[in-house]
Amino acid sequence: MLLLQVIVGGLLLGAIYALFxxxxxxxxxxxxxxxxxxxEFVMLGMYVSLLVVMYLGGGPAAFGFGAAFxxxxxxxxxxxxxxxxxxxxxxLAQILSTFGLALLLRYTAFxxxxxxxxxxxxxxxxxxxxxxxxxMPIPQLVAGVIAILLTIGLHLMLTCTTIGSQLLAVSxxxxxxxxxxxxxxxxxxxxxxxSAGAAGIAGALMAIAYPWSPSVGETFGLTAFVVVALxxxxxxxxxxxxxxxxxLIQALSAFWxxxxxxxxxxxxxxxxxLWLRPQGLMGKA
Amino acid sequence: MNKIPALSPTxxxxxxxxxxxxxxxxxxxxxVGVTFLLAAISASAWxxxxxxxxxxSVGHAMFFGLGAYAPLLCYKLYGWTPMAxxxxxxxxxxxxxxxxxxxTFRLTGHYFSMATIAVAELIRIYxxxxxxxxxxxxxxxxxxxxxxxxxxxxxxxxxxxxxLTVLAVLLSFTYLMERHRFGYYLRAIKVGERAARSLGVPxxxxxxxxxxxxxxxxSVAGSLYSVKTGFIDPESGFGILVSVQMVIIAALGGAxxxxxxxxxxxxxxxxxxxxxxxxxxxxxxxxxxxxGGIIVLIARYEPGxxxxxxxxxxPRRWRRKHAS
Amino acid sequence: MLLExxxxxxxFGDFFAVRDANLSVGEGEIVGLIGPNGAGKSTFFNCLxxxxxxxxxxxxxxxxxxxxxxxxxxxxxxxxxxxxxxxTFEGMSVIDNVMxxxxxxxxxxxxxxxHASRIIELTGLKAQMDLAAHSLGTPGRKRxxxxxxxxxxxxxMLLDESLAGLTPTELQEAIRLVRKIxxxxxxxxxxxxxxxxxxxxxxxxxxxxxxxxxxSGRPEDVVKDEAVIExxxxxxxxxxxxxxx
Ligand SMILES: Nc1ncnc2c1ncn2[C@@H]1O[C@H](COP(=O)(O)OP(=O)(O)OP(=O)(O)O)[C@@H](O)[C@H]1O
Ligand SMILES: [Mg+2]
Numbered sequence: 001m002l003l004l005q006v007i008v009g010g011l012l013l014g015a016i017y018a019l020f021x022x023x024x025x026x027x028x029x030x031x032x033x034x035x036x037x038x039x040e041f042v043m044l045g046m047y048v049s050l051l052v053v054m055y056l057g058g059g060p061a062a063f064g065f066g067a068a069f070x071x072x073x074x075x076x077x078x079x080x081x082x083x084x085x086x087x088x089x090x091x092l093a094q095i096l097s098t099f100g101l102a103l104l105l106r107y108t109a110f111x112x113x114x115x116x117x118x119x120x121x122x123x124x125x126x127x128x129x130x131x132x133x134x135x136m137p138i139p140q141l142v143a144g145v146i147a148i149l150l151t152i153g154l155h156l157m158l159t160c161t162t163i164g165s166q167l168l169a170v171s172x173x174x175x176x177x178x179x180x181x182x183x184x185x186x187x188x189x190x191x192x193x194x195s196a197g198a199a200g201i202a203g204a205l206m207a208i209a210y211p212w213s214p215s216v217g218e219t220f221g222l223t224a225f226v227v228v229a230l231x232x233x234x235x236x237x238x239x240x241x242x243x244x245x246x247x248l249i250q251a252l253s254a255f256w257x258x259x260x261x262x263x264x265x266x267x268x269x270x271x272x273x274l275w276l277r278p279q280g281l282m283g284k285a
Numbered sequence: 286m287n288k289i290p291a292l293s294p295t296x297x298x299x300x301x302x303x304x305x306x307x308x309x310x311x312x313x314x315x316x317v318g319v320t321f322l323l324a325a326i327s328a329s330a331w332x333x334x335x336x337x338x339x340x341x342s343v344g345h346a347m348f349f350g351l352g353a354y355a356p357l358l359c360y361k362l363y364g365w366t367p368m369a370x371x372x373x374x375x376x377x378x379x380x381x382x383x384x385x386x387x388x389t390f391r392l393t394g395h396y397f398s399m400a401t402i403a404v405a406e407l408i409r410i411y412x413x414x415x416x417x418x419x420x421x422x423x424x425x426x427x428x429x430x431x432x433x434x435x436x437x438x439x440x441x442x443x444x445x446x447x448x449l450t451v452l453a454v455l456l457s458f459t460y461l462m463e464r465h466r467f468g469y470y471l472r473a474i475k476v477g478e479r480a481a482r483s484l485g486v487p488x489x490x491x492x493x494x495x496x497x498x499x500x501x502x503x504s505v506a507g508s509l510y511s512v513k514t515g516f517i518d519p520e521s522g523f524g525i526l527v528s529v530q531m532v533i534i535a536a537l538g539g540a541x542x543x544x545x546x547x548x549x550x551x552x553x554x555x556x557x558x559x560x561x562x563x564x565x566x567x568x569x570x571x572x573x574x575x576x577g578g579i580i581v582l583i584a585r586y587e588p589g590x591x592x593x594x595x596x597x598x599x600p601r602r603w604r605r606k607h608a609s
Numbered sequence: 610m611l612l613e614x615x616x617x618x619x620x621f622g623d624f625f626a627v628r629d630a631n632l633s634v635g636e637g638e639i640v641g642l643i644g645p646n647g648a649g650k651s652t653f654f655n656c657l658x659x660x661x662x663x664x665x666x667x668x669x670x671x672x673x674x675x676x677x678x679x680x681x682x683x684x685x686x687x688x689x690x691x692x693x694x695x696x697t698f699e700g701m702s703v704i705d706n707v708m709x710x711x712x713x714x715x716x717x718x719x720x721x722x723x724h725a726s727r728i729i730e731l732t733g734l735k736a737q738m739d740l741a742a743h744s745l746g747t748p749g750r751k752r753x754x755x756x757x758x759x760x761x762x763x764x765x766m767l768l769d770e771s772l773a774g775l776t777p778t779e780l781q782e783a784i785r786l787v788r789k790i791x792x793x794x795x796x797x798x799x800x801x802x803x804x805x806x807x808x809x810x811x812x813x814x815x816x817x818x819x820x821x822x823x824x825s826g827r828p829e830d831v832v833k834d835e836a837v838i839e840x841x842x843x844x845x846x847x848x849x850x851x852x853x854x
Contacts, residue, residue, distance in 0.1 A: 034395040036343070042410025043515045087583055090475075091394040091479075092540055093588040095341040096532070099398075103529065107573035218525070222406060260414050266408035274388040274400055294806055411678040466712045466721070473709045474696050480696035483658060485684030 005134050006255045007248060012144030013210075014247015016202050018221065019147040019226035021237040022154055026068060029234025030171035030191050033085060033094060037078075037102035039221025041196045044105060045071050045203020046212050048115060053120055060125060060142075060208060068197045075196025079189045087188075093186035103220065109214035119211035143205035144189055148240070151261035154198060155236040226270045232280030242280070296436050298547075301451075306445050309431055315441040316565035321554040322448035325509055326475055327527075328546035329455050330502035335466065335532065336540035338495040339373035339475030340390070344405030348500040350522030352507025354412070366434045367426050371508045378504035379497050386493040402435050402528075409523035423518030426511065444513045451509065455502055459543055471495055475541065488586050501532075516537040524572070533576050536583050539592025610669075611636045611796055612657070612688075612765055617666035618820075619652050626652040629666070634765070634798060635652050639791055641811030641828065644801045645840055650695050652802045654767050658690040659683040670765070682790040684713060689763030691771045693800075695750035697742040697757070704729060704738045707751055725760055728766070731754040732786060736738035747791030750785070759790065766790065768799040772806050784809060804832060816840070 007127040024038045035041075045067040052063035078101065086093040125139045169177040170187040177184055206212070227246050231238025246266055253265040273280070327424040330400055331345050355374030356367030383415040385404060413421045430437035440445065462468045470491045482488050511517040519528070530553075538549030560572055587594055614632040627649040628664055634640050642650050655661035657668060659680040668676045670686060683690075687809050689710075708718075708726040715721040729738055732752055737745060742753060751771045758766055772783045780803070787810055801807050807814060807828055811846060814831040816824040818840035824831050831837055 032393065032395070036398075044478060082581065082585055086588075089584075090588050091339050092335070092341050093399045093584040095343065095395070096536060096580050096588070097584035099343055099532075100577045100582075103573055103577030104578075104581060107570050107577060110570050111574060160470060198331065218406075222403050225403060229399075232601065258485075260410065264407055264410050267403045267410075270403045271385070271388075271407075274396065277395070278388065278392055392844075464718055466716055466718065469705065469709050469712060471703055475701055476698045477696050478693065479660070479680075481709065482680040482697065483660065483683050483684060483690055483692075483696075484710045484757060486709065487681055 001133055003255070006027075006251050008134055008136065009140065010248040010251025011244050012140045012154070012245040012247070013251065015144040015147040015151070015242075016206050017220075017223055017227050017247050018240040018243025019151045019154075020199045021224040021231070021243050022151050022236045023195035023202075024224045025228045025231065025234055025236060025239045026154075026158070026191055026198075027195045028228060030167060031188060033083070033087060034098070034225075035195070036095070036098040036221060037105060038098075038195070038199055038224050039108075039219065040102050040105040040217035041071055041074070041199035042203040042206065042220045043075070043109060043212070043214060043217030045200035046207040046216070047109065048200065049204040049207040050118060050120060059205070063120075063207075064201055064204040067207075068201040071200025071203070072193040072197035074200075075192040075194070076189050078196070080194035083192065084185065084188070090176075102217070105241075106214055106217050109217070113214060115213055115215070116214045117211045120207050125208060137209065139209040143209045145204050147202060150201060151197070151236065151240045151243075155192070155240070158236060163190070207209035222263075222270075223266060226266050226273075228279055228280075229270055229273050235280070238280055294406060298544075300458070302449055306442055307395050312441065315445060315541075317554065317558050319441050319444050319448060319513070320558070321550050322445065322452055323506060323513075324530060324534055325547050325550040326448065326452050326455060326575060327503060327506040327511070327531045328538075328549060329459065330499050330506055330548050331531035332499075332535045332540060333459065333462070333502070334492075334499035336535055336542065336545065337462070337471040337493055338474065339471075339541070340492055340496065341403040341532075342496075342499075342528070343398050343532060344401030344525035344528050345499075345503055346523045347381060347405040347408050348503035349399070349507035349510070349527050349531075350405075350408065350412070350519075351377045351381065352504030353357070353511035353517045353522040354418055354424065354507075356508050357426050357515075358418060360426055361419075361424055362557075366432075366436070367508075367512045368434060368436055371390070371505065375501050376503045376510050378500040382496045382500035383493065386496045390489050390492045390496075391458050395414070405523055405525075409519045412523060413519045421519065423516065423521075424511075426515035428515075437464075437515060444509075445602075448509060451505065456543065467491065467494070472541070485510055529573075529576055529580075533580055533583075535590075536588070537579065537590050539590035540588075542590075542592045545590055545592050552591070552602045610634065611671060612798075613667075614653075614657065614729045615667040615669075617653065617654055617656055617663045617668060619661055620657055620664045625664075627656065627663075630662075630817075630820075630822050632798075632815060632822075634796060635789075636764075637794065638813065639787075639797045639799065639811050640741075641807040641814040642798065642817065643802070643804075643807060643814060643831070643837075644817030644823075647819075648840075649820040650817050651769055653817070654690060654769050657766055658688060660690075663717075684761055684763075686690065687762070687764035688767065689758035689761050690767035691751070691754040691758055691769055693769040695754050697745075697750045697753050700741060701742040702739050702741055703734055703756075703796065705740050706758045707734075707756050708783040710757040713761045718731055723726075724753065728756050728760045730758065731789070733782070735827070748779055752786075755790075763795060765798070768797060768801075770800055770802065771851070772799075772801060772803065780806070784812045810831075 017036050020042045025033060027033055027035055048064040048067040048070045052066040082097055086097045125142055128135050128137050158167060167187050169180060169182055170184045174184045182192060223246060227239055227242045231242030250262040250266055254262040306315055334340050335342050350373035353548050356370030359365045359370035360367050366504055384401050389400045412418050418424060427435050427437050460477060470486050474488055474491060478488055534549035535546045537545060537553060539545030557572060563572060583590060610633045612634040617630045630653055631703055632840040644650055656663045659678050659682065660676060662677055670688060705726055707728055708721045711721040711725040715724050732755060734752060734756055737749060742750065745753060772780060775783055784806060788820060797829055804844060811828050814828045815822050816831055816837045823836045823840060824834040833851060
């Protein structure tokens with residue numbers, strides 16, 4: 001029974017991993033670019049939620065929307081002011097741009113919010129429910145389910161809407177997309193907004209259920225690398241599937257070997273993947 | 286024929302570094318000097334793979350840390366002189382370099398960067414739980430020297446000259462590398478991997494060699510650090526600051542340039558010392574913010590660092606240099 | 610035969626960029642490849658140079674199966690290629706660019722530099738030797754690509770539109786250069802849109818359209834071929850006319 005509870009807990013956390021990782025994979029798929037600050041976007045989403053609750057009030061819907069919106073704007077701004085200039089530049093500039101940004105955001109957060117762990121004041125979402133003998137904290141349950149729905153929503157948006165097909169067109173062939181009257185720069189800015197927005201709302205969901213400090217950004221960023229590598233670079237369904245698996249692996253390794261091993265096992269999985277299946281579990285060989 | 290103008294700044298620099306401790310003999314200045322040399326060594330080591338080969342490692346602390354732990358672990362386990370651990374650190378770093386290089390260098394450069402940061406973090410966390418290496422507390426060297434071979438000196442002066450020697454060896458190596466086929470191949474790979482392969486450059490093998498060399502020297506830098514301080518823990522060995530320092534110093538000065546890391550260290554180390562003195566311990570968080578900002582600015586405006594900036598300002602010098 | 614390609618196909622997803630292409634090139638020949646835009650000429654080149662692995666088919670060079678060999682192995686065996694969009698090493702000087710090629714047969718820096726200097730003289734780049742590659746215009750960079758490949762001492766050179774975008778004088782010069790390379794005993798396969806180049810240089814021509822080889826033979830026969838005229842009229846006639854004017 002305990003094991004079952006661990007498994008469900010891992011899957012619910014994994015659902016949130018899936019959501020923010022789908023943001024990372026979107027950028028990779030579209031412009032072959034890895035955002036080293038993605039975890040910091042999630043972390044900022046958590047603090048935005050806290051600030052909204054503290055200063056504006058309102059329930060999960062309010063701070064969820066607030067975090068998504070704030071990070072969407074940040075994503076667009078980061079693209080327009082930084083990424084667009086390094087995208088076709090040397091590898092050094094590509095890597096350092098977001099690596100530096102990660103440091104900047106992480107340590108600014110340390111400076112403003114201190115290294116202490118915080119959590120949201122109790123919201124209307126609290127308590128546990130008993131599902132067939134498994135005790136589920138309601139916040140985790142709600143956050144996990146919403147995260148899955150949003151990830152599926154993002155996938156549907158990318159595959160079934162005009163905006164989605166325009167984004168896809170840019171990622172496949174910039175030149176051809178331009179001939180079709182699509183503005184690649186605008187589409188890429190939108191992709192950064194969506195990517196960061198997904199991270200922001202994932203942060204808000206995470207904040208409902210778990211305490212955090214500014215250092216979580218680094219862990220989430222690396223976790224997202226693993227999820228994206230496992231699911232296949234560029235694939236949102238892959239990220240969903242892989243996010244759940246990574247959440248599960250983490251929960252089980254914490255359960256069996258001790259909490260300290262949860263990240264070690266996941267990072268080791270990353271190295272193993274690079275050796276065995278760099279295209280991801282779901283990618284084509 | 287251009288040997289003389291190319292050499293004279295080098296001679297000036299060498300003389301300046303040689304006599305620095307004689308002029309600034311106070312403990313504080315000596316400490317700054319030693320810190321500068323260590324930073325320059327680490328960043329120059331990073332430069333081989335990150336600068337010349339253009340494969341940007343953001344987790345080089347893994348090699349530094351292995352190099353740092355090895356001497357003190359040898360001392361702890363067998364009571365050997367810490368020096369005896371240096372080859373073990375190098376061996377472990379080479380093995381790790383190959384482990385990471387082989388799978389990632391087949392893919393685009395992003396994979397390598399991601400792998401380096403993930404592995405560095407993995408090792409840092411793992412060492413924090415591993416009792417053999419003192420877990421979170423870390424390891425210590427000999428409290429008092431049993432002989433000169435323990436390399437445990439009261440004064441910083443011997444360290445200064447040891448570090449200076451290592452830096453000289455590393456820079457000479459890099460200088461020769463630049464002029465060797467290997468150096469040409471690295472530069473070619475950096476700007477055009479596909480074209481390089483079409484000309485018969487063994488890209489994968491060349492990149493792995495660069496990483497192995499870089500890892501070896503970084504490991505030595507780590508060993509020097511722990512032998513000098515007589516102490517190492519997961520954060521000072523494998524922490525992100527260690528990696529960030531190498532990256533920022535090399536990139537600020539000029540990645541892929543012989544003296545780039547030296548220039549970077551010359552600017553950053555005094556700056557860092559000053560902020561630490563003014564702000565005390567609370568300055569470290571602020572240091573990171575400033576570092577992050579500088580890194581972003583380099584990426585956005587001048588990926589070639591100060592070296593490139595300088596060349597743009599003085600194009601005539603540049604042409605003469607390239608006429609060699 | 611020096612080079613033989615048997616039924617080479619290359620597909621991207623369901624789309625066949627090259628389908629069942631056959632080519633055999635004898636030692637000392639100059640073979641031209643023509644065809645409208647998107648016909649699959651560059652993709653075919655990539656297969657021949659090891660830059661792309663054919664989906665099916667076989668490529669034999671000097672008796673060795675090269676179908677799946679990597680590009681560096683092709684270079685070692687003596688297959689050199691240029692890129693349609695010049696891929697010179699930006700930021701490196703012209704001589705350093707050529708030296709990267711020269712190092713293949715001359716591991717020592719001094720020898721490589723001597724060899725590269727000879728090649729640079731031969732290709733007429735002497736005046737620009739110490740300039741950075743990116744300061745050359747497109748014609749200069751295409752010439753540099755030829756020089757770089759030449760420095761690897763190839764037996765076969767694959768030239769992908771290396772003569773495109775030149776002024777009439779530059780073009781004559783370039784044609785002389787290709788002749789000179791040919792006289793050195795190097796076999797050449799050349800992709801070119803400019804008919805004048807093909808007519809003067811090539812002894813034999815293959816015409817591509819939509820991935821297929823639609824005609825082959827003597828240049829003067831191929832340009833009169835119904836299917837070839839049809840292909841150009843259908844897709845890229847304006848380009849041919851403008852380029853060959
Ligand atoms: N990597 C790729 N992925 C998908 N399609 C490709 C790829 N490379 C080429 N193609 C397609 O294959 C077809 C053939 O292209 P190729 O470049 O070989 O033509 P080409 O004959 O060289 O044309 P041009 O005269 O314009 O150089 C084109 O339709 C092109 O869009
Ligand atoms: Mg072409």
